[in-house]
Amino acid sequence: MQDEPGTAAPARTELRLQADCAQCFGLCCVALPFSRSADFAIDKAAGTPCSNLRTDSRCGIHTELRQRGFNGCTVYDCFGAGQQVSQLTFGGADWRSGPPARARLLFEVFPVVRQLHELLWYLTSALDVPAARPIHAELRRELDRTEALTRKAPEELAELDVPAVRQDVNVLLLRTSELARAGLGRGKKKERRGADLMGARLKGADLRGANLRGAYLIAADLTGADLRDADLIGADLRDTDLTDADLTGALFLTQPQVNAAKGGPGTRLPASLTRPGHWTG
Structure with a gap:
């Protein structure tokens, strides 16, 4: 399907x-x-x-x-x-x-x-x-x-x-x-493996190189967030707003995750993924 x-x-x-x-x-x-x-x-x-x-x-x-x-x-x-x-x-x-x-x-x-x-x-x-x-x-x-x-x-x-x-x-x-992610300035604030970030307001957040493995980002606002080189394996992106977010080089981001999220023409994805047809714009 x-x-x-x-x-x-x-x-x-x-x-x-x-x-x-x-x-x-x-x-x-x-x-x-x-x-x-x-x-x-x-x-x-x-x-x-x-x-x-x-x-x-x-x-x-x-x-x-x-x-x-x-x-x-x-x-x-x-x-x-x-x-x-x-x-x-x-x-x-x-x-x-x-x-x-x-x-x-x-x-x-x-x-x-x-x-x-x-x-x-x-x-x-x-x-x-x-x-x-x-x-x-x-x-x-x-x-x-x-x-x-x-x-x-x-x-x-x-x-x-x-x-x-x-x-x-x-x-x-x-x-x-x-x-x-080595050398990308990873600190405690970027170690969010398995974190409960449901509905979190992270508009414009600097999450480059962040460890977001298995994080719950359901309905989170990541508008304009920097997610370059972030590890997103297993992250729950259902209804996550990725409008204008930069996911260039995001690690282990899958098509099902992208399909479950919201985005727009300004969302930057890894070259290996397809922009969902239901995204606005």
Whole structure:
């Protein structure tokens, strides 16, 4: 489920880490659960097709998702896991055909591969950080190891210890962040890992090189803020106002995070990300 069309996708991110809904059997619309909320207009159980999913695996209200109360769908990104599982892991076998046990296994494997693809995206991003050159060899080895995991058989993927894989990757991502932010004047005021900044008034704030890993920035006002080289991995940017903010070189900022935020023509993003179509201006 992708957001409204924006600018063309960047060349840096490999196609395999970008969602290709035409090659997927609508897995995110079936495998994942969601509850009626500000992000979803209805309740849906895991393994149950969304009522908006058509028989051709396309969304029947794709162009009206936000107007119909499905903001959560426009934010979600599988990082290419949908086509990986549909076409490679399960060899093109649709969940609609075959025994129910296979469909259940497919729905179990999809979120596992999605997490692995997210880690691949982070590792690829880390290799684009010049300051992380001292650990590029380690990053490449971890990238190859994680990619190899995505090629395992469905039964093996279902049993995979993803938290352990994530822990190994995170060690390198932390080191990448430290190397990239070294010398940027990081002080206590910029160490805001996991901070509760919901609704915070940070207009024009100097957050360059800040550690905002896992910070709660829901509905925060970051208008005109300097977020260059800030570490934003896992930061919650739902309804965060990034109008005129500078996120050039922001570390580990993902497309779903950007899609969840608010912005405008003056918002400066890393070259690897696409400006959401729903942003004003």
